[in-house]
Amino acid sequence: MQTNITATLIKEEIKTVEKTDSIRVIPTYIYASVIASLCIAIGLQWDISWHMSVGRDGLFSPPHIAIYIGALIAGLFSGINVLKTSFWGSEEEKGGNIRFWGIFHGSLGAMFCIWGAFAMLTSAPFDDWWHNSYGLDVKILSPPHAVLGLGMIMIQFGALISVLAVQNRLGSNLKNQVRIHLHWLYALSSGFLLVMGYTFFAEYLMLSKLHGTLAYQISMAAFPLLMVSVAFASPYRWGATKMAVVYTLLMAAMVWILPLFPAEPKLSPVYNFITRFQPFHFPLILIVPAVAIDVIIHKYRDTNKWLLAAMISAGFLLSFFPSQWYFSELLQSEYGRGWFFGRYSLPYFANPDSPYRYIFHPLYTSMGIELVKGLVIAGLIGILSSRIALSWGDWMSKVKR
Numbered sequence: 246m247q248t249n250i251t252a253t254l255i256k257e258e259i260k261t262v263e264k265t266d267s268i269r270v271i272p273t274y275i276y277a278s279v280i281a282s283l284c285i286a287i288g289l290q291w292d293i294s295w296h297m298s299v300g301r302d303g304l305f306s307p308p309h310i311a312i313y314i315g316a317l318i319a320g321l322f323s324g325i326n327v328l329k330t331s332f333w334g335s336e337e338e339k340g341g342n343i344r345f346w347g348i349f350h351g352s353l354g355a356m357f358c359i360w361g362a363f364a365m366l367t368s369a370p371f372d373d374w375w376h377n378s379y380g381l382d383v384k385i386l387s388p389p390h391a392v393l394g395l396g397m398i399m400i401q402f403g404a405l406i407s408v409l410a411v412q413n414r415l416g417s418n419l420k421n422q423v424r425i426h427l428h429w430l431y432a433l434s435s436g437f438l439l440v441m442g443y444t445f446f447a448e449y450l451m452l453s454k455l456h457g458t459l460a461y462q463i464s465m466a467a468f469p470l471l472m473v474s475v476a477f478a479s480p481y482r483w484g485a486t487k488m489a490v491v492y493t494l495l496m497a498a499m500v501w502i503l504p505l506f507p508a509e510p511k512l513s514p515v516y517n518f519i520t521r522f523q524p525f526h527f528p529l530i531l532i533v534p535a536v537a538i539d540v541i542i543h544k545y546r547d548t549n550k551w552l553l554a555a556m557i558s559a560g561f562l563l564s565f566f567p568s569q570w571y572f573s574e575l576l577q578s579e580y581g582r583g584w585f586f587g588r589y590s591l592p593y594f595a596n597p598d599s600p601y602r603y604i605f606h607p608l609y610t611s612m613g614i615e616l617v618k619g620l621v622i623a624g625l626i627g628i629l630s631s632r633i634a635l636s637w638g639d640w641m642s643k644v645k646r
Contacts, residue, residue: 270411271427272326272407274322274326274355275354275404277318277319277321278354278358278403278404278407279437281322281400282438284318285311285316285397285401285437285441286401287495288312288315289312289397289441290440290524290525291311291499292306294525297523297590297592298508298509299509299510299511300510300512312393313369317366319359319400319403320362320366321362322358323355327350327359354404355403357399357400357403357406358399358400361397361399361403362396364392364393364395365396365397367396369393371388371392375388397441401434401441404434405434409642413642413643414646424480431479431480431484432488435488436487436490436495438471439468439489442470442471443467443492443496446467449463450529452526453605458615458616458618458622458623461619462626464529464623465561466626466627466630468531469538469630470634472485472488472538473538473638474634474641476535476539476638477639478638485539486532492531493528493532496527499524500586501524501584501585501587503521503522504522504587505521508523515594517596519593527588530565530568533564533568542557551628553635554629554632554634554635555628558627558631577605
């Protein structure tokens with residue numbers, strides 16, 4: 246019965262596609278969820294820069310407002326869609342969506358966005374209380390930030406799933422204009438998710454640590470999990486590459502744009518007096534391994550999944566490690582200290598005369614046998630991460646509701 250209802254809805258949507266343009270075929274809440282994901286990604290990078298430059302923030306600081314706007318957009322548009330389907334939709338429309346709490350009917354992506362919005366907005370007063378009670382965050386992942394981060398990821402993943410569901414449901418019946426819209430929405434939503442994933446592990450990926458194996462082990466655990474799943478579920482060939490391009494452009498844009506605006510520290514001690522916003526990190530060279538992922542998946546997609554995971558892990562590590570290793574050396578050199586790479590950036594609370602400012606920290610530097618052993622471990626981690634990602638991507642490629 247469920248299959249018949251879904252098939253009927255697909256036929257109706259195909260007829261709609263044939264008669265209307267992409268803006269009408271693609272539900273409004275999907276565009277809204279992708280815009281919300283962008284607001285969250287920008288607000289997150291801005292908030293880190295705010296802590297580096299100003300220090301003091303409140304519940305309604307500008308970066309927080311950008312993040313909360315993302316939560317409100319995702320929650321409101323997805324919530325309206327769910328309420329409309331649940332109380333005013335036909336039985337066929339309800340049957341074509343998932344059922345929640347026995348009352349609500351909506352797409353899986355919309356549900357994720359709603360849950361994420363609730364988590365984010367709940368974390369706001371919790372974070373304000375945390376700052377008033379314990380002062381500044383010592384690390385990115387404080388308890389309220391963990392709740393906030395979980396909500397952000399749910400919204401960004403919801404945006405990604407929402408786009409995929411439409412693509413998977415209509416398949417080859419899409420008009421070219423609609424297909425182009427969906428492909429761009431998929432690339433943008435996946436790229437914003439990668440920005441979030443990077444930020445979660447940024448403490449282990451500081452430039453001074455990129456000659457140590459721990460950074461590459463963390464990278465092999467985190468990035469294939471996101472990039473391989475997106476590439477495997479992608480409706481077009483270069484899924485991981487476009488994801489990495491969006492990540493790179495957004496991260497680089499924040500490095501270039503934020504210093505254009507004035508900022509000064511409002512907390513002590515101030516060891517490095519600044520007058521402009523200090524940007525966060527220049528993006529990692531993830532485009533190189535992204536191309537490797539797309540090529541391997543395109544050529545060996547039907548291979549045994551464990552073997553495919555091993556090939557992806559090897560391709561990722563062999564392309565990412567040398568490119569990032571030598572690129573980080575460029576960033577540490579005098580050539581990397583200009584405005585383009587943002588290497589002048591330093592928090593107000595950091596000593597500008599530190600002997601480790603422009604060198605790789607000796608405590609996080611690996612050499613010889615230690616380096617080889619660490620990279621072998623990174624490769625093994627990458628196999629497990631890639632295998633999980635392939636199963637995740639296979640599931641995403643089948644989502645239709």
